[in-house]
Amino acid sequence: MSKDRLIIFDTTLRDGEQSPGASMTRDEKVRIAKMLEKMGVDVIEAGFAIASVGDFESVRAVADAVKNSTVCSLARTGAEDIDRAAEALRSAESGRIHTFIATSPIHMEYKLRMAPDNVVERAVAAVKHARNLVADVEFSCEDASRSEYDFMCRIIEQVIDAGARTINLPDTVGYGEPGEYGEMVSRLMNAIPNADKAVFSVHCHNDLGLAVANSLSAVMHGARQVECTINGLGERAGNASLEELVMAVRTRADIFPVEVSVDATQIVPTSRLVSSITGFPVQPNKAIVGANAFAHESGIHQDGVLKYRETYEIMRAEDVGWNANKLVLGKHSGRAAFKARLEELGISLDNQAALNLAFTRFKELADKKHEIFDEDLQALMSDVQPEESDVKYRFIGLEAVSKTGLKPRADIELAVDNTPQQASAEGDGPVDAAFKATEMLVNSGANLLLYSVNAITSGTDSQGEVQVRLEKDGTIVNGNGADTDIIIASVKAYLDALNLLEAGVLKAHPQRGI
Ligand SMILES: CC(=O)SCCNC(=O)CCNC(=O)[C@H](O)C(C)(C)COP(=O)(O)OP(=O)(O)OC[C@H]1O[C@@H](n2cnc3c(N)ncnc32)[C@H](O)[C@@H]1OP(=O)(O)O
Ligand SMILES: CC(C)C(=O)C(=O)O
Ligand SMILES: [Mg+2]
Structure with missing residues (x-):
């Protein structure tokens, strides 16, 4: 009719x-x-x-x-x-x-x-x-x-x-x-x-x-x-x-x-x-056009969608103008989506035991981090991580001062090869001052390519998660740091990246790069 x-x-x-x-x-x-x-x-x-x-x-x-x-x-x-x-x-x-x-x-x-x-x-x-x-x-x-x-x-x-x-x-x-x-x-x-x-x-x-x-x-x-x-x-x-x-x-x-x-x-x-x-943003959970409208993070849903899309999708993302649906890896994800994403990245696991081990490490990371990106997975799957005992730079403490009318300043204390050292610097902001003070101690010569901050949870008491991308002699690394104090999270991320450069992770495992 x-x-x-x-x-x-x-x-x-x-x-x-x-x-x-x-x-x-x-x-x-x-x-x-x-x-x-x-x-x-x-x-x-x-x-x-x-x-x-x-x-x-x-x-x-x-x-x-x-x-x-x-x-x-x-x-x-x-x-x-x-x-x-x-x-x-x-x-x-x-x-x-x-x-x-x-x-x-x-x-x-x-x-x-x-x-x-x-x-x-x-x-x-x-x-x-x-x-x-x-x-x-x-x-x-x-x-x-x-x-x-x-x-x-x-x-x-x-x-x-x-x-x-x-x-x-x-x-x-x-x-x-x-x-x-x-x-x-x-x-x-x-x-x-x-x-x-x-x-x-x-x-x-x-x-x-x-x-x-x-x-x-x-x-x-x-x-x-x-x-x-x-x-x-x-x-x-x-x-x-x-x-x-x-x-x-x-x-x-x-x-x-x-x-x-x-x-x-x-x-x-x-x-x-x-x-x-x-200038009106679209809320992520808005039907049809929200960023999450065709995204799945839960393991049971991801497993269903991988087996047969219509188990959890009543429309096709492509039919309303998205490139495709999205399986987001996070703390609710399961082995099926984890394994499928690794395979897309060209990483295969030999057996169920290897998958279980990698999956346990993935869940540990997902408990600390909102969303697990491809770079995180690649880093996670790299078997050469700087050993805890090999870590060259460790954060001990910092004091950052930011006052209207005064140039921001940071006093920082790090352990370099297990020896505590201190430095102070001024900067354009407290993060800039803290990075400058860090560089006075480590003198890395690395270039800062990216600095990004995300709140892990909402609210002013939330954990801030910082990502720092450094480049040195053509090698690029991503360092991550989290803390409720955003300046501390920034220094931790900076040191994480420096330690990766030091450990030469990229030389052995180029997939840790971007
Ligand atoms: C439900 C809706 O969305 S209706 C559309 C609403 N959109 C807008 O109002 C946006 C555009 N509006 C405007 O730019 C202005 O309001 C104008 C130019 C239309 C009118 O401006 P002004 O002449 O200064 O009138 P003002 O906005 O203060 O008041 C509205 C007048 O229209 C009258 N009016 C309202 N609806 C109608 C109507 N459908 N038919 C006739 N008169 C109407 C009101 O009674 C009021 O009259 P009054 O001034 O004699 O009391
Ligand atoms: C003008 C009319 C159609 C209107 O916008 C409304 O009533 O909401
Ligand atoms: Mg109306």
């Missing part, structure tokens, strides 16, 4: 931009709009033309640039708003004016300060005016989920008669509950005599974390347009996320009676573009 089409209306550039701090320039909006067009989004709401000259120019630039998606501008019900929207959309291949007015008692009384009859009049006049300027007019009952049913029936019937071809029922404040909201949509569609002349649409906010659930429930109850944003960006807690809606409908095609014509492989690149332009 053929399925209905679900129209994907993206409002990243309008409602998404209403997130405090997410303002975009005209050129940034055009770049995102081009990506949305490439993705095959049906309607792109590019802005609110009357809001500012900049927003007007953005809608106009998107209308100029985009040819395969409908470009839309928001407008209140006043003629000036609608004229401005039409003007901005003049060059659009397919342009839509989206006009709206609030229909809930609370908004009509306290915000608009209008009587309901007056609201109906304004809505009808706005739609008629817009229809004189463009063929495609959408009308939204703002705050529909808190509006009275009979009043919505009345206003919607009249705006459809006036020429609106899309009727949007926003859950403006994210108050809806999936069952109730879906039912509202089907009740209205069944009761309004001319409902068949319009596409019913939903626009859900995420104040209770229900935006996607509410939208999908509405789809099950007859809505055929969903308004959404990339990464769920939007006013307050955001809007329904485009990637979640698209992938829910695709993945549960057995349930949803609709299909979408979006190229889902463009989802991750578009998500990254929106995140980099707005």
